[in-house]
């Protein structure tokens with residue numbers, strides 16, 4: 001996973017971000033003319049990258065990292 005600028009997110013916040021990306025992706029896939037193959041591949045990759053993690057000890061949790 002590419003890191004955003006600044007601190008890397010803890011696993012749970014990274015998971016939350018990945019879920020948001022999946023939601024965006026499904027919205028894209030519903031659009032007319034969307035590349036379904038692209039959407040499938042990216043969706044699979046995102047799903048596979050979902051960590052089953054915990055917030056790091058430095059993460060505030062509610063507001064994220």
Ligand SMILES: [Zn+2]
Nearest residue numbers: 010013055059
């Ligand atoms: Zn976190």
